Amino acid sequence: MDGAKFNSIGCSDRISGNGAAEKKKEAGNCPDTNTFAGYLDNKLAPTERDSVENHLADCPVCRNDFYEIRMLMDQGAKETPEALADSVKNNLQTHDGAPTPGRKIKI
Amino acid sequence: MTKNNVTEEIVKDCIDGNDVAWAILVDMYIGVVYKAIVLVLNKYLDHTDEHDVNDICQNTFLKLFINNCSVLKSYDQNKSKFSTWITVVSRNLAIDYIRKIKEKNTPISDIVDSLHMGGVTGREKISVPEDVISPRQHLVLRMIYDDGLDVEETARFLSVKRQTIRSLHHRAIKKLREHYGLGAGQEKSSCPADTTQS
Numbered sequence: 594m595d596g597a598k599f600n601s602i603g604c605s606d607r608i609s610g611n612g613a614a615e616k617k618k619e620a621g622n623c624p625d626t627n628t629f630a631g632y633l634d635n636k637l638a639p640t641e642r643d644s645v646e647n648h649l650a651d652c653p654v655c656r657n658d659f660y661e662i663r664m665l666m667d668q669g670a671k672e673t674p675e676a677l678a679d680s681v682k683n684n685l686q687t688h689d690g691a692p693t694p695g696r697k698i699k700i
Numbered sequence: 701m702t703k704n705n706v707t708e709e710i711v712k713d714c715i716d717g718n719d720v721a722w723a724i725l726v727d728m729y730i731g732v733v734y735k736a737i738v739l740v741l742n743k744y745l746d747h748t749d750e751h752d753v754n755d756i757c758q759n760t761f762l763k764l765f766i767n768n769c770s771v772l773k774s775y776d777q778n779k780s781k782f783s784t785w786i787t788v789v790s791r792n793l794a795i796d797y798i799r800k801i802k803e804k805n806t807p808i809s810d811i812v813d814s815l816h817m818g819g820v821t822g823r824e825k826i827s828v829p830e831d832v833i834s835p836r837q838h839l840v841l842r843m844i845y846d847d848g849l850d851v852e853e854t855a856r857f858l859s860v861k862r863q864t865i866r867s868l869h870h871r872a873i874k875k876l877r878e879h880y881g882l883g884a885g886q887e888k889s890s891c892p893a894d895t896t897q898s
């Protein structure tokens with residue numbers, strides 16, 4: 594299985610956050626994050642599972658997302674740098690919870 | 701109490717603005733987030749910078765926190781485990797980050813070419829008539845014929861036995877043959893992706 598043959602990476606409907614996934618759902622009909630995660634956990638009702646599989650059969654981008662996430666879930670834990678959790682906590686504490694789009698991601 | 705129940709309580713407390721709950725949530729899930737980000741970056745970038753990994757980790761938790769926790773509130777505990785959900789969220793953010801890097805570095809001619817390709821795989825897709833085969837049968841055919849997976853891989857991805865894949869494949873081909881008036885033929889529906897017999 595070679596993910597590199599896919600020219601485009603990741604489903605735009607689920608990516609780029611701020612609830613865009615939910616709003617854009619009708620555009621591409623790609624499953625939202627909850628539904629996608631539910632499918633991965635095998636926790637969806639049969640009708641919902643059918644509709645995800647219907648979509649996966651027709652959408653190579655979501656299929657690639659599915660392969661990739663399943664593979665990364667199957668991988669063992671990685672050792673996390675010790676200081677990371679603390680710096681995440683500090684960052685949250687100094688934040689007031691207001692929206693700061695793209696604050697941390699450097700482009 | 702299972703880990704899931706504990707997480708439910710913690711998520712609720714986080715949404716209520718409890719600092720201690722946030723610290724616990726970070727401790728419980730930093731490993732899952734970190735792993736997802738590192739693996740995605742390793743896969744798509746030639747060089748993974750630890751600073752980038754840290755930034756995306758920070759951003760994942762910040763994303764759950766800002767806007768009155770609107771993203772965290774969108775988590776549906778009835779549908780999936782929190783670890784699966786946060787894996788999908790952090791992978792999304794990592795992919796978003798990679799896209800920005802790639803867009804910046806992609807020659808415009810490649811972008812124009814990819815627009816003309818039309819599809820994701822750039823390959824003409826065969827259309828499968830609706831309602832002839834089940835969604836799962838259709839998906840199995842796509843995984844095997846479009847994506848080149850073998851029976852073993854297909855079974856693993858769908859968390860079913862190899863025999864189930866063989867039988868889904870067999871029934872799908874049979875139904876399609878009937879649909880196109882090809883009859884049972886010479887029972888030539890053994891799975892081409894079957895590398896392991898039995």
Ligand SMILES: [Zn+2]
Nearest residue numbers: 604623652655
């Ligand atoms: Zn899709």
